[in-house]
Amino acid sequence: MNFHINDHQLCLLIDGRQYNEKVLYKCFYWYSNNYSVDIDIETGPFYKITLQATKESDSLSWNHLIEKIKKDLIDFKLRDIISQETQTIRELIVAKAFAYYEIQETPQTNISDPVGFNPENVLEC
Amino acid sequence: MLTDSLPNENATRKFKEFEYFGSKSDFSYYLLPFRFHNINEQREILVNEIGDFLIVPTGTAELIIERKINPIAYPELYGDLIANFFISEQPIPSLIDVLATRYRTKKSFLDYFTSLHIFVISLRCEHTCHYCQVSRVTSDKSRYDMSKEHIDAGIEMMMQSPNPHVTMEFQGGEALLAFDNIIYAVEKAKEAAIMRKKTVSYVICTNLAPLTEEMLIYFKENNILISTSLDGPDFIHNKNRHKPHSNSYQYAVNGIIKCREELGAENVSALLTTTNLSLQYPEEIVDEYVRLGFKNMFLRPISPYGFATRNEGKNKYVTQEFLEFYKKALKKIIQYNLDGHFIREDYASIILKKMLTPFPVGYVDLQSPAGLINSVIVFNYDGEIYATDESRMLAEMKDFTFKLGTLGINTYEEVFYGKKSLELSEAFLNESLPGCSDCAFQSYCGADPVFNYTTQGDIYGHRPTSSFCQRNMEIMRHLIELMDSDKKIEKIFRTWITGKN
Amino acid sequence: MQLKTKGKPHNIFYPVVGRVTKDHTANAEILLIEGEIPTDAITRFSLVLTTLDIDKAIDKPSVYAIPGFEHLSEGDIVLVNTSGMINTLYRVNSNHNFLLFTERCNSNCLMCSQPPKNRDDTSYFFDTYKQLIPLIPKNCFELGITGGEPTLLGERFFQLLELLASNLPETEIHCLTNGRTFAWPHITNRLGELSYNRLMLGIPIYSDYYQLHDYVVQAKGAFDQTIQGLYNLAKNNIRVELRIVLHKQTIPRLAQLAKFIYKNLPFAEHITFMGLEYQGYTPHNIDKLWIDPVDYSDILSEAINYLSDYGMNVSIYNSQLCTTPKNIWQFARKSISDWKNIYLDECNKCAVLNECGGLFQSNAAKHSAYIKAIMQE
Ligand code: SF4
């Protein structure tokens, strides 16, 4: 991550292969309280992020801010991984939770009775 | 059939070692949906899809996501993660139905559509509180009291609620100035409830100044609950609640004592309104509640609506200050509990209930989908129907965004399933709001479109600058930190949830 | 407690179940004879048991030369086998009657007190109980069903339950099962259709973590089956009790288990924490199981207080007061069946002897090192 600071402005150059656009938007959303945030596509896979302090005082501690941004980027990337990896399962949970009729699933595991009891052989009623 | 084809492990009855029963030997696992949030430098919280959480050392989420956890190096954590549905050894966890059932349970407050029906029985009041948004000092009954026709229509609509138990709450102005109206409404509701086989709880919100013996008798006969206002010791209360030529605090305290004697302490509660002045006296306010023998108090932030926003100098305080106040007051309350005196803070209790129990919790400001219409509806003195108490205050400022209809004109279906209702309720799943969608506290928090609209001009709101978000996020973080730091506090919190001491 | 006796069989070709009496005018199936044989009266009875050493005189299925009937009361129900073995099936003066449905089991718990047998005994027990159930007094307050794993009777499990429901509508039925069979929805639905609300299932859960539970019950997939079973049962409004045996394997995650129960199984009507019985497999596996109750008292009281704070109904079984922290004494029950219950010599000096549940007889050989009479305060 490259950055430069001028007057009231922090510019970051971020590699989109490292942090995708969604991650960038989610992360910098939370900076829009004290900064005016711009996310622009640069050449190649790079994004240029510009943070403009809306209050004088907030431009004073850029270095501290950069540290925080680094941490947040990692966190939002982690969140993105979870959400990608778990999207199907989340949809499945919600679908099952609010299904109009219940699909009752039969276990795929063994009842393990050595004498041979098989629940499937017991009649429904 | 599967059951028959598998080898039978019990044929020999030889005992096997623990390792034999693991389902994975390569230590691979799948993630299940969860979110995380920093609690402090050392600790972070992981919250799963059904609101169960683990408090773990910072960096644990990263280890989990990067597949650095295994049962050998982290036996306890690994077990915790599997048992609490954070990771799974199968792509679809074998207990997914448990997850789905619990998810449905958590959201099942939706099944009990609208239970709280607020009747603004009169707008008249004898107080001139500086933060009050709506009331009028007047004796013009015909103009500012709810008409009998509107009361009838409101009761009719309440009786159409699918919920077998409804609450009828009378608000003002000062509700007791229209006591005749209350009697009329309660008697009507009683009749209707018998016919429609519903149970109705009655609540009157009052400053207790107009209280008479006759009223007390009526409250008792009809099991009416009293909700009054108490802002703290007299110097705060009287400053907040201006009543020309008299002592509002004394009225409130005397009223509370009388109501308790007649109705029993458990049927009398008090609400605290926080103002700039109160912010400086968290401990004193708690002491006052304890002194008066209250078993609970509700540390509410002042609402941003109506007259309050006009009276900026006096009322507009930053969330930060409220949070400081809240934490100090909470600390004091916890201290009382540690010393063996039970008193509960209601806002924390609502959040804690969501965090610590598997049950759904209905509270208007902290629900997703928003409490809007789903659990509360307001019938204003003039017959207009609003989505929340706040939205009718907004209407006093000529903003009718959250008006849903008019009593006597619109039908139940039009009000509850009309275009506006649907628009509002659909848009307010916090699961999908920017910022909230990734927030670990999502399942404990809520969406408050009216608040967003009032403070930020649009119903979706902007989390980074929203005081609703700041307040909730910090209170939730703080509660978690408290529990994590001291098991005794967690135990106190349990008693707050169950009311069991 | 004596539960069986033996004599010499005569003319018995199939097992007979019946109520015993010494009064030849009473309503019963089996006559007990110690002295004279009332020749006329015996015709009403299907079988005669006698201490007399004769056979010829009785022209009836009978068992003679029995050592004595001291252990039998009027109305007790016995099973008389063709071998002359007489088992007491039901004791009218006890609150701890139970029906052992089978000795088969699909689990093999490390601490099983009645190790399972791999032989099909289900029709034997079924035939026995079909005869027994109609004879049980209607005022029987509570009846246990145990095993083995009773659900392995399959079809017959339901038939016996129906028989119980119709014959003993006022009796509380408490059935111990590992719950795994109920993971199959059609089976649970069928139980649900009985709407048998006197029935409560006691189902063990040993950990919140599947691998540990499966290890304790020595069956892969058992945890998932039991949890699914519990959910199916809850859906069918079938009452359940959760049972946790306290030992070295279950103690480390006990607090987590309590949390798991409240979060995932809040519908459980009762949760019991049970001390280890020194019986069956336990002596064999004692190294894997033994932990002195005094050493788990903190964890136990944390788990119990947690659940009870949230309004769950909790009990401790098989514990001695002197090894239990005082703050959870209120949950300790005198749970050990009369015929298995003992006290130590030390107990005679104890001030809380009457409140204390004492020990299993089997635990005479292995119990807490800290059993010590509590002196009057
Ligand atoms: S409002 Fe804030 S605290 Fe609440 S869920 Fe949304 S982001 Fe989280």
Ligand code: SF4
């Ligand atoms: S000494 Fe005996 S009776 Fe007394 S508490 Fe201990 S086990 Fe119970």
